[in-house]
Amino acid sequence: MEEPNGEFAHVAWIRAQTATNRLVAVGPGDDAAVLRVGHDLLATTDMLVEGVHFTFDEASPYAVGRKAMNVNLSDVAAMAGKPQFALVAVALPPGTATTVGREIFRGMQEAAARFGVVIVGGDTNRSPTGVVVSATVLGAPTGRGPALRSGAKPGDALCVTGTLGYSRRGKHLDFTPRVVEAQRLHARFSISAMMDLSDGLGGDLFHLLSESQVGAVVDAEALPISAGFADDRSPLAHALDDGEDFELLFTLPADEAHRLLREQPLMDLGTPIAKIGDITADRAATLRTTAGSKPFPKGGFVHRC
Ligand SMILES: [Mg+2]
DSSP states (O other): OOOOSHHHHHHHHHHHHOOOOEEEEEEETTTSSSEOOOOOOEEEEEEEEEETOOOOTTOOOOHHHHHHHHHHHHHHHTTTEEEEEEEEEEEEEEIIIIIIIHHHHHHHHHHHTTOEEEEEEEEEEEOOSSSSEEEEEEEETTTTOOOOOOOOTTOEEEEEESEEESGGGGGTSSSOOOOHHHHOOOHSSOEEEEEEEEEEEEHHHHHHHHHTTTTEEEGGOOOBBOOOOSSSSSSHHHHHHSOOOOOEEEEEEEHHHHHHHHHHTTGTTOOEEEEEEEEEESOEEEEEEEEEEEEEEEEEOOOOO
16 A cells, blocks of 8 residues: 555545536546636646745645745736636655645645636656645636736826835735725726736736836835835835735726725725826836836846745
8 A cells, every 4th residue: 555645645535525516527536637728728737846935844734835825816816817727736755745745735725715716737856855835727718808017198197005115024925815806906997907916016007017018106105015124225125125025917998997996895895995196108118206207117036935
């Protein structure tokens, strides 16, 4: 009989944990899953590597699994999509399947189940040195189709959900992907462009602007900055460069933005929305502060847990 840390035993354990639903014609156990989709499919994948993106000194195996799933869910949210299926792959050092492996899977599965996502397949492998966790999430666009980065128009308002910065206080490991928020915004307002903030506003803003071929004036005073801690960097620098906010950055026509800010349609979810600037035809990105205007500082962020 194979010992419980073996790959077959671990896969059997995973199969016993996985739920299914009517969209899954064939789930884990055959060579591939068979999914009943009659629509455009959103697909995204992300990998976390021990020693590069996380260490187990800081993050439990459960938290690493949860994050591996949540970063993908955040990307589907960024398209205003409905996440439906996940595929997961984990490489584990010998002898850790029943301990580390199960906790990673539990984290992935609980994060997925929160949004009705079914894990329909995956792979487990041996790793000689550290743990590698990868998740792929598939989903469906909602009512108005996928919300892209490329639709921002001059005159649109630039908005964010929640607060920015200081994610290392814990949000980088434990955050709520804005799946529900994004779908509601997309259903009620003419969202012209949207993305999730993984690299920090100082990096991600430029992605949205370049995809939309527009510029922006961002008002530093309007940035909703998370509660922080004292160090040698300013709260503004934290808000622009910390990364891993996993909030939504989006644009919509100015008149609709007025209605949105008045209604604050996500408050029942505990998610305020702030207007942080305006989209311009001039391709420059500008940061307006009390001291004057300057080019928006381009931030860099290296992902790690
Ligand atoms: Mg993204």
